[in-house]
Each structure stands twice: as structure tokens, then as C-alpha cells.
Amino acid sequence: MNLLGAYNPGSSLLHRLDAGVRVIVFSLFAASILLLDGYGFIISLAMLLLLYRASGVPILPQLRSIGRFRAFFITVFLMNAFFQPSSDSFFSWWIITFSWRGIAMGLRMVISVILMVVLSSLLTAVATPVSIADGLRTVLHPLSFIGIPVDQAAMIVSAAISFIPVLASESESILLACRSRGAVPEGKNSIARARSLVPLVLPVFLAAFRRADELSLAMEARGYRGEKGRTRRKGMHVGKAEIIMLLSGGLMLSLSIIVKGVL
Amino acid sequence: MNQTLRRSLSTAVCIALCTVLPMAFHAIPNGGVLFSPMHLPVLLCGIVTAWPFGLLCGISGPLLSFLLTGMPGAPMLPQMMVELGVYGFVSGLMMQLVKTRNSMAKVFTSLVTAMLMGRIAAGAARAFIFARGSYSFPAWVTSYFVSCFPAIVMQLVLIPLVYLALEKSGFLGSEMR
Numbered sequence: 403m404n405l406l407g408a409y410n411p412g413s414s415l416l417h418r419l420d421a422g423v424r425v426i427v428f429s430l431f432a433a434s435i436l437l438l439d440g441y442g443f444i445i446s447l448a449m450l451l452l453l454y455r456a457s458g459v460p461i462l463p464q465l466r467s468i469g470r471f472r473a474f475f476i477t478v479f480l481m482n483a484f485f486q487p488s489s490d491s492f493f494s495w496w497i498i499t500f501s502w503r504g505i506a507m508g509l510r511m512v513i514s515v516i517l518m519v520v521l522s523s524l525l526t527a528v529a530t531p532v533s534i535a536d537g538l539r540t541v542l543h544p545l546s547f548i549g550i551p552v553d554q555a556a557m558i559v560s561a562a563i564s565f566i567p568v569l570a571s572e573s574e575s576i577l578l579a580c581r582s583r584g585a586v587p588e589g590k591n592s593i594a595r596a597r598s599l600v601p602l603v604l605p606v607f608l609a610a611f612r613r614a615d616e617l618s619l620a621m622e623a624r625g626y627r628g629e630k631g632r633t634r635r636k637g638m639h640v641g642k643a644e645i646i647m648l649l650s651g652g653l654m655l656s657l658s659i660i661v662k663g664v665l
Numbered sequence: 666m667n668q669t670l671r672r673s674l675s676t677a678v679c680i681a682l683c684t685v686l687p688m689a690f691h692a693i694p695n696g697g698v699l700f701s702p703m704h705l706p707v708l709l710c711g712i713v714t715a716w717p718f719g720l721l722c723g724i725s726g727p728l729l730s731f732l733l734t735g736m737p738g739a740p741m742l743p744q745m746m747v748e749l750g751v752y753g754f755v756s757g758l759m760m761q762l763v764k765t766r767n768s769m770a771k772v773f774t775s776l777v778t779a780m781l782m783g784r785i786a787a788g789a790a791r792a793f794i795f796a797r798g799s800y801s802f803p804a805w806v807t808s809y810f811v812s813c814f815p816a817i818v819m820q821l822v823l824i825p826l827v828y829l830a831l832e833k834s835g836f837l838g839s840e841m842r
Contacts, residue, residue: 474741481796558674558676558721559729561677562680563729565677565680566733573686604827607682608827610681614671614675614677618667621670622667
């Protein structure tokens with residue numbers, strides 16, 4: 403099953419894009435989706451279908467995964483349909499107002515959110531988390547000139563990504579050890595249940611902080627002196643594919659602005 | 666020892682725990698919903714490191730978890746980022762602002778203030794941005810205090826315990842505090 407957020411390996415145009423350019427291109431497409439509504443949704447949908455086609459990532463499993471959030475979408479729709487103040491309501495009682503305007507607004511919100519989710523899941527399908535972190539580092543780098551430590555933040559996120567498998571296996575071992583001793587969360591009241599989680603969570607945290615300590619010692623011993631002045635093995639690469647995708651994103655955003663003005 | 670590097674890597678493990686802990690808690694029936702496991706590393710990160718690191722952990726923790734596991738769901742992601750960002754920021758800030766020799770009093774004050782401020786910020790974000798016009802005070806009380814009561818208890822029990830254990834193990838030297 404292709405879950406939302408899962409990386410789907412491939413060699414398509416979107417997979418091969420430079421990390422920084424990919425973040426910019428997806429931001430342009432996201433802005434287009436946010437701008438468009440009404441008949442504009444057809445343009446957004448066409449754009450998404452084209453992007454999925456170009457990436458080679460199947461869209462149907464992604465749409466099926468969105469079904470997991472149906473309760474959320476139904477709530478958003480109903481809240482808008484029943485609580486939107488309107489003069490043309492066909493049912494009104496106390497704070498409840500049921501109107502066409504509310505229904506339309508609810509539908510608009512739900513469709514926008516679904517389209518955004520489909521787009522963001524495409525980004526995570528064509529790029530690994532490390533590549534997305536790299537892309538964000540490149541895009542946000544200019545902020546470091548006004549004192550925001552973007553490079554340090556990117557280093558922290560990259561380190562976090564590499565810590566995940568290690569900590570996951572460690573926490574699994576601890577959970578299994580707890581279970582083998584019969585220490586599973588039980589008890590009817592919440593304080594008892596919370597207390598019974600102590601043998602599970604406490605060792606996980608201590609092991610995690612021990613690893614952080616060890617890594618900081620190792621990095622310092624190897625001469626790490628912070629992100630300032632650090633060079634990179636791979637710089638930003640803007641080739642033909644990147645220019646084509648940037649132009650497509652820019653064109654899509656311009657089209658959305660024009661359509662928004664006309665509609 | 667380079668304290669900024671140590672703080673950075675402590676933040677990195679807390680961000681990683683934002684992904685790992687929910688996976689472990691999902692092994693317990695209804696554990697993810699009842700115990701809000703992602704809140705633990707963020708609150709602890711703010712308390713152990715400092716507010717900029719806590720803020721980063723609160724924002725990037727749920728984002729990374731979403732990118733890797735699809736949890737929390739995309740519709741919930743922005744409001745969780747607001748809530749956890751405020752948790753990390755306020756817990757770190759309060760540790761700097763509260764001046765007392767009793768470290769447990771400091772931790773409890775920071776923890777309670779952060780938990781309260783985070784919930785207020787998340788409620789405000791839902792009321793004015795993410796669910797504008799369709800969010801009420803009773804809904805806020807139910808979702809942030811009643812349904813997650815076990816999580817509140819667990820955070821108040823576990824975080825001071827972890828802090829105490831880190832203090833005893835020598836991880837929190839005077840330069841880290």
C-alpha cells in the first residue's frame with residue numbers, strides 16, 4: 403500500500419530535479435492550487451494529473467489513502483454547511499443556518515484541502531526526506547544573512563533523519579523487553595496507565611540523549627566547528643529539466659492569477 | 666565541550682523521537698490518541714535545551730513525522746505544528762525566565778505554562794485560521810483537556826522523571842542548564 407508520505411523510488415523528471423528547485427517548483431504549484439476555486443479546480447486537477455503522469459507515481463493509491471481522513475472532510479463540510487451566516491438560508495434555527503452559500507463554501511474548502519494533500523504527497527513520493535531537507539536549506543539559505551540560523555536548523559533536521567532508524571530499533575527492543583516482563587500499560591484510571599508507561603518511555607529517552615552526547619563528542623573530535631563557513635560536496639545544479647519545471651510552475655501561477663481575476 | 670553542538674544534537678534526537686514514539690505507542694491499543702506521544706519530546710526538548718531549539722523541534726517534529734509516516738494526517742499537520750511549536754518555545758523560555766534553585770519547581774512551572782499556552786495557541790489557530798467560524802469553546806475544552814486527559818497526566822509524570830534521570834546521569838551539566 404502506498405501510504406501518504408511514503409517515498410516512491412524512480413527516475414522520472416521530478417525524481418531527478420535539483421532538491422532546491424524541486425521545493426521552489428512545488429511551492430509555485432501549491433500557490434496555484436490555493437488561488438484557484440470554482441471552475442479553477444478543473445485546472446488544478448489537470449495540473450495534478452499531469453504532474454503524477456510525469457512522475458510515474460500512481461495517483462489511485464494516494465487518493466485511496468486520503469479516504470482515511472474522510473471523517474475530517476465530512477466535519478469540515480458540515481461545519482461550513484450548517485454554521486455559515488447567510489441571508490439566503492432555507493433553514494435557520496438558533497446558530498444553525500443551512501444555506502447554499504454554506505454548502506458551496508464547505509465543498510470549496512474540502513476540495514482545496516484534498517488537492518493540496520494530493521500535491522504534498524507527490525512531493526514526498528518523488529523526494530526522500532533528506533532531499534527535502536536539503537532543498538529547504540538551499541531555498542531558505544538567504545535568511546541566514548539576516549541572522550536566522552537556517553544552516554544549523556537544516557543540520558539538526560538531517561541528523562534527526564539519520565537518528566530515526568537507530569532509535570526506532572532501540573525503542574522496539576525496549577518495548578519487547580517490557581512486554582516479555584509483562585510490563586504493558588494497564589489499569590482503568592489514567593494515572594495508573596500513565597505510570598505503567600514509565601518503564602517504556604524512560605529508557606527510550608535516556609538512550610536517545612546518550613546517543614546525542616556520543617555523537618556530539620565524535621563530531622567535535624573530528625573537528626566540527628559549526629555550520630558557518632562549511633563547504634558542500636554537491637552545489638545547486640540548474641540544468642534544462644530544472645528550467646523547464648521552473649517555467650511550468652511560473653506559468654501555472656500566472657494562469658491561476660489570470661483565471662482568479664476573470665472568474 | 667561545544668554546548669551549541671550538544672544542544673543541536675539533543676534537538677535532533679527529540680525530533681527523531683517525534684517520529685519514533687508515536688510508532689511505538691501505536692503498538693498499545695488507542696495509545697496514539699490517548700497519550701499524544703509527540704508532545705513528550707517537544708516539551709522535553711524546550712526544557713533541556715533552550716527556546717530556539719524547542720521551537721525548531723515543535724515545528725519540524727510533526728512535519729518530519731508526516732513526511733516519513735503520513736502521521737499526523739495532512740489536515741491536522743498545520744495546527745499540530747502551531748501547538749507543538751508553542752510548547753517547545755514556551756517551555757524553553759520559561760526555563761530561562763523562572764529563577765529558582767529548585768530544578769523540579771522550574772520544570773513543573775515551565776511544563777504547565779507551556780502546556781496551557783500551547784493549547785490556547787492551538788485553539789486560537791483553529792478558531793481564527795484552520796476552522797474559522799466553525800469552532801467553539803466547548804469543542805476546544807473537549808479536544809484539548811477532556812479527551813487527552815491521560816496524555817496530560819503522563820506528561821506531568823514522565824517529563825520531570827526524565828529530567829531527573831538526565832540530571833542524575835550527568836547529561837545536564839551546569840553549562841546545559
